[in-house]
Amino acid sequence: MNLFWSLAPELIQKIGDEARFQDLKRMRLVCKLFSVLFQRKIYHCFDINIGPFGYPSSFENRGIQRRIDKLEALGREEHHPAKIFTKELRISTVWPPTVKPYTTPTDEEVKLFLELLVPALGSLKIISKLEWFNNLTVCDAVYSAVFECIKPMIPNLTSLKLSQIPTKIVGPTSKFNAPILILTDPRLPLLVNLHIDCGGEDPNQTTLLSLLTALSKLLCNSRTTLRSFKCLIPVHILGSRMPTIQSLFNLGTNEYQDAAITDFVTSPEFVRYVRSITPTIPHFKALQSLDLQAFGAYDSELHLPYQRHTFDLWTVMANTGIQLRHIKSDVVTKGLVDYISSYSGGLQELSVKSYGEENAEQPGKDLFTRALNFQHTSLRFLNVDSWDHKWHIFREELATTGVFVGQLTFSSLEELQIPVFIDSTMENISLQVLRGPTDGLPLDTKPNYIWILLGLVTQKERFPSLKKVIITARPPRFDPPEHPQDVELAFFKAATLRLCSYRFNSATPATSCSPIPAVIILFQDQAMRHEYTAVEISPGRWGYSSNSMRTYPDWDPEWEYSACTQAE
Known part of the structure; x- marks a missing residue:
């Protein structure tokens, strides 16, 4: 034990920075010094994932009960470490425990659960990163209580992730309002990270336009600070009301110099439907990473590699002269292969997929026989995934x-x-x-x-x-x-x-x-x-x-x- 006390705190902190989270949880049990020095990393993020209770004595129930006990301890203990160190809050599933397995909780069960949930959430005062899953519960009372608890956190946020946002109104009460209220809150400061994911549901034009309006205003306000932007929104339903990239980002011709986005995650569908007014996108001058993720229903037209679309993002990117360091794409096109071949060195990560699309073998051959010749000195990670035998990788x-x-x-x-x-x-x-x-x-x-x-x-x-x-x-x-x-x-x-x-x-x-x-x-x-x-x-x-x-x-x-x- 004396050996551990003789180690320099800086060395222990370095060990903690490089160790896996599960290893940290074990190492903090070795001695009091480890327990104290690793608290900052162990309690940095608080994840609320409480699913419905299953059958008595089941393995799932024991895990859920442990999470409930942690919530209760957080709300009860005056000097709980999470109150000092927790800066990230992830709320994915909040389901009150029930006596009967896999049943809707009664009003009394909801009341008892809120008596420990609300104090726990209210004790987290320094949250700067919030990840909100909108389908977190089936209980309106729980949903409203959780939303009220996060309102005081909004002025301190620098990172915001909103997932499972429904873009259509279902039933008399809509849960769509919570994400909109967060995005339009005047207390919301300038963001560094913003992730918006609608979950691929069939959209409603009115609610979708409300989301885009709120998003556009927020992007304009945070254009000098926003580094990472994820946008998975089913925009195709808007038809003639489709926004352009310039209107979505609310950027004029003289303002693009201030845009600070370095990481952009979106979908091929978004790229297809959201056009650019000009042949280039100068607003993305600082861009270093581009990730195109498949989203929503499979659209065969999106996966025709050599089909001529009126808007090809990769051609536009080549016209800007931007040399990306990280590329991930669920669709491989001729434009992507040509873009990778347009500059030498600089690309550090390339991750591509093929889902069996028609005429897909040619981009695969071109990628390995031509494009990678230009990036072989700088490439650090190469990930190719394909379900199609026609991709002769x-x-x-x-x-x-x-x-x-x-x-x-x-x-x-x-x-x-x-x-x-x-x-x-x-x-x-x-x-x-x-x-x-x-x-x-x-x-x-x-x-x-x-x-x-x-x-x-x-x-x-x-x-x-x-x-x-x-x-x-x-x-x-x-x-x-x-x-x-x-x-x-x-x-x-x-x-x-x-x-x-x-x-x-x-x-x-x-x-x-x-x-x-x-x-x-x-x-x-x-x-x-x-x-x-x-x-x-x-x-x-x-x-x-x-x-x-x-x-x-x-x-x-x-x-x-x-x-x-x-x-x-």
Whole structure:
């Protein structure tokens, strides 16, 4: 114990800054010094997530009861640490506990719950970041009480996240007013972060226009301070009343120099419908990160890569000369590929997806054979996710061409996630997928692209900074699927055995200065997720550990353990 007291407080604080939250909760039990020094981080955020009570003595009930006990302690204890350190408040679910499982609470149960909830929320005086989920409860009394408790917090807010905002009025009482009242409150100060998410519901024009009006005024007031802006709003219903980007941000031609937004999250639908008056968007001069997230109903027209729209955000971005550092997009288009190719270096993170859209293979090929050539020196994180077999990310063509096979050096790349597709017959699985090269010789005439990819990315002279490789492979679709669970289970067992017995030689021996990256292979579908982490036991000799999360009741954990220890 004396050893801990001899540590410098600065060192302990650094440990706390780098440790995971769960580890912090354990470390604070070691000694009183740790408990005191870690309080600031442990109590920094207060999360209220109290769901409906289930059956007595259930695991869920015990977790809910612990959260209720924390609320009660916060309202009762005069010197509770949360009153000093809590600056973030997240309210997602607030459901009064009930005697009968999964029932609507009675008036008496609501009253008893509010007697501990209101004092707890009222004791939080220094909240600067609020995350509000509008569908937090089914009880009007609880909803109103929670909203009244957060009103005194509004003048101190610098970060505001409003989620699940309904844009249509349902029933005699609408819960839409709370987000509008927060956005239009004159006491709301200049914001640094603003996130608006409507949850994808069918919109009503009147309520949607009210939301956009309040949002536009707030964006104008905070234009010199706002750094992060997330906007997921179903604007397509407005028709001819659709706002332009200039009108939404309420910025004139002489005011764009003051716009400070660096991170912008929106949807392809928003980009499609909200036009720009000019061919460029000068208001986004400070932009560094752009995230396009799929939102609402799937629109096939949005996913036609080479369809000519009247407004192409990526073309507009190229006209501004802005060089983004972070790009995430749920839709890959020709414009995106051209934009990435329009400047050299600077892009640090690229995350793209493909949902099986028509004619999507060409952007995938262009991305890996052309666009990444311009960003290979600066790219730190590359994440590619695709459910479509037509996206030839790493198959026949890219096994012999493309940026990975060439001589380019990815000097900054730390994490790579990429899909590898699996053929659709059991014969091909046994011959092509589960068999990798042994002692440098292939077991069949057709190459195995998982092993080719592993051999490429473990070349330390080309990937000196690589720390993690995540290879995603989904199970094949069997036709006819008479017993799909049995077939898939057999496939995963065979895949595990093959991974555990596989060895390949590293191009450069691992040293303390150049460790071999952790290789994680994910076999996943909608029902399960299997994770195999490759560990180099000795130079050129690899073993795999497994962490599988599955829904199949007949899975044998003893088999999994024995299979994964064969590499030792």
